[in-house]
Amino acid sequence: MEKKQIPFLAMGGLYQQDDLDAAISVIKEVCDGRGSFFPLPEENEFQQLFAAHEGARKAVAVNSCGTALDCCMMALGIGDGDEVITTPFSFVCTAGTAVARGARVVFADIHHETLNLDPERVREKITERTKAIIPVHFAGLSCDIDAFDAISKEAGIPVIYDAAHAVGAKHNNMPIGGKGKASCYSFQGNKNMTCLGEGGAVTTDDDQFAEKVRQLKTFGYVYGEKLRIVSIGFNYRMTKVQLAVGITQIKKIDFVNSLKRERMQRLNELLRDVDEIILPPGIDENHACHLYVIRINTDVLAVKADLFAAHLKNNYGIQTAKHYPPIWEWEIFATLGYDGSDCPVAAKVASQVLSLPVFPNTTYEDLEYIAYSIKQTVYELRK
Ligand SMILES: Cc1ncc(COP(=O)(O)O)c(C=O)c1O
Incomplete structure (x- = not known):
């Protein structure tokens, strides 16, 4: 096949005329002297649409998943002396907000097939200081929500889901946004939906928790006849222009996810006979299809993913990404004394993974080329 160049795009979803119109209409109202950037009717509309889509009673829009997680840590009162159990196989932010609030992060290992946090490994890490599981x-x-529900009930520990990859994900055909104490979403530019490059939301079935998060994202304000500030909060709000685009984006997220799902399923078909590659599990209607992460089956092909990725790039022009190096490898976590000794599955998996470029507009011809290049790379590295 003729060599192509296939980049790993910095844009996971679809931006179209409806998004452009939504953004421009807010700015135009301001230019015409008819509107302002505040107050925010779009905030309520977006929050209602998002909560309904994710199956939660409430959604609170914030400006990132990081600030969503931070609001949850603050709302739970996480601080010095507390422990928060999470996965090391994630973006650093999953663990960072707990550390920022003074807690000690405790890494539990992941499941070798789903690559999600393993509930059995979490059980082993619970102490009287554990204040949250992420x-x-x-x-x-979706991770094993039933098992985490059971742990949460037995141990009385709240579960905060990091749903940065998971707008539209389902568990047993049910949306996940009302599960646990809360879920934290990301609308950063790489995600399947994005609000002009940034954004996030907290969803929850707990009205009081939602109100606490709402206060924290706006300086601690309680709205009412008399404005009160009852806690120290921040300005973690999305802008009105972002919220207007959030409305157009949430309306088409199922379509975007389905475009990615069809392409991921096609790649699964094309690669299914390659023993050297472990395919991503569970790419069905429940999967939100943010990333297509393959693993090199290092028991069959003794090659690290980094070398495989370099070969793909240099010889076939296919750019990949790594999701993720384990969090303990980031300098700050290494300095704090973390390592992978307790998480052998995550350590092994992190050396095996590479994310392939699968986007809503990826052509089927490109998918054929990607599969062909992977098979060639396997063949060439086997020699
Ligand atoms: C798993 C996970 N959690 C949290 C974040 C942080 O999201 P944001 O950039 O919206 O703060 C990301 C970002 O990619 C992520 O992948």
Whole structure:
């Protein structure tokens, strides 16, 4: 096949005329002297649409998943002396907000197939200091919510889901946004939906928790006859222009996810006979299809993913990404004394993974080329 160049795009979803119109209409109203950037009717509309889509009673829009997680840590009163259990196989932010609030992060290992936090490994890490558990729906695949519900009930520990990859994900055909104490979403530019490059939301079925998060994202204000500030909060709000685009984006997220799902399923078909590659699990209607992460089956092909990725890039022009190096490898966590000794599955998996470029507009011809290049790379590295 003729060599192509296939980049790993910095844009996971679809931006179209409806998004442009939504953004421009807000700015135009301001230019015409008819509107302002505040107050925010779009905030309520977006929050209602998002909560309904994710199956939660309430959604609170914030400006990132990081600030969503931070609001949850603050709302739970996480601080010095507390422990928060999470996965090391995620973006650093999953663990960072707990550390920023003074807690000690405790890494529990992941499941070798789903790559999600393993509930059995979490059980082993619970102490009287454990104040929260943060599982991640990795790549868009829902984690074992039933098991985490059971742990939460037995141990009385709240679960905050990092749903950065998971807008539209389902668990047993049900949306996930009302599960646990809360879920934290990202609308950063790489995600399947984005609000002009940034954004986030907290969803929850707990009205009081939602109100606490709402206060924290706006300086601690309680709205009412008399404005009161009852806690120290921040300005973690999305802008009105972002919220207007959030409305157009949430309306088409199922379509975007389905475009990615069809392409991921096609790649699964094309690669299914390659023993050297472990395919991503669970790419079905429940999967939010944010990332398509393959693993080199290092028991069959003794090659690290980094070398495989370099070969793909240099010889076939296919750019990949790594989701993720384990969090303990980031300098700050290494300095704090973390390592992978307790998480052998995550350590092994992190050396095996690479994310392939699968986007809503990826052509089927490109998918054929990607599969062909992977098979060639396997063949060439086997020699
Ligand atoms: C699993 C996970 N959690 C949290 C974040 C942080 O999201 P944001 O950039 O919206 O703060 C990301 C970002 O990619 C992520 O992948």
